[in-house]
Amino acid sequence: MSSSHTSERRYQSGFGNEYATEAVAGALPQGRNSPQRAPFDLYPELISGSAFTAPRHENRRSWLYRRQPSVVAGRYQPYAQPHWHTGGDRAIAVPPEPMRWHPSPLPANLADIDFVDGVHTMCANGDADAQQGVAAHIYMAGRSMERRAFVNADGEILFVPQQGRVVITSEMGVLEIKPGEIALVPRGVVFKVALPDGPSRGYLCENYGAQFRLPELGPIGSNGLANARDFQAPVAAYEHAEQDGKVAYELVKKFGGRFWTAPTSHSPFNVVAWHGNLSPVKYDTANFMTIGSISFDHPDPSIFTVLTSPSDTPGTANCDFVIFPPRWLVMEDTFRPPWYHRNVMSEFMGLVYGEYDAKPGGFKPGGASLHNAMVPHGPDEEAFDKASHADLKPQKLDNTLAFMFESRYRFIPTASALHSPSLDTDYADCWAGLKDQFKT
């Protein structure tokens, strides 16, 4: 691949743009998508990320010009990936209380585990076939996929790396992200993952529902939060096909919650040029323009939404991806950490680095917490006490990045997450010391 080993990668800017890119000049047909013979005898192939008739502002598709069409593959056989679950398992009884997991230790055989085999589902909701809900996964892997490729027919995948860089080679080109950055790979786009730093861990949101998009800004106006120009899509890059007809790649496909594998005699990364508005993208959360109160109180955490997957009910997301990045706190006469609350929405949280202000001690990078619908939660005893007596001078919360996958659907932990040795069985104790201090 022309650019897979360079650290200076080239990108196109924007979110959902009409991107256009060619690795060989002249490879994109001009004025039409499917000429009788495409330039350089490439095969035109359309990938639709929305129904053909979706409204124009929702419509996503790209035209790929490739050495062989993706329909050329061997026969599929079942593939075992026992840790990756799809949708909520209603047979599991979910405790109606706050839950938290310490980071799992990286397995000793990590060097043998690649991204596909290293995904462990923490919790999920909805149903991929109903195109509703999300799964929250943690990946732990140490080996690059090399000649293995993966495609997910069940949903798009949002990458939130926590340890180690991730190089995503996709049909549209190569994206590289590091902790603090995120990437979004659309449903059905073939990709593979290389891990240049070896032992790697991170979070994934697998979204079965409507594609993530930038939230509406309302009275914020035409700028702010995640700005569209800061998203980056790859430029076209292709591999050379095998010469001797031997098996070139193994393609693993996730399809209806099941996994399948097929050999291919060519590389799936054979797209010489493409155009359209369906593409993987990356985003550096350091570019998030954070908005908060400059008087008193603080806004609802929805002010930190980077991307949203709407449901059929306005304002009630299938999933919001929300970050808690470095920011200044300047509010007067205000309890500055999050308030105690219950929420009809369900909240899965992770921590990329640093400390989360509501739980400075117990919530570790690489760990997770789950506060499901109407489960009360809030600052632990220590955070409450400190914030209630703090000198309210301007304060920078720095070197921290927590995030939340928030969904209208209750998250159901997997059996392995519920019985994991990493489950923090003492989590509730962090609120036990909050005494009645009512004084008349």
Ligand SMILES: [Fe+2]
């Ligand atoms: Fe919350």
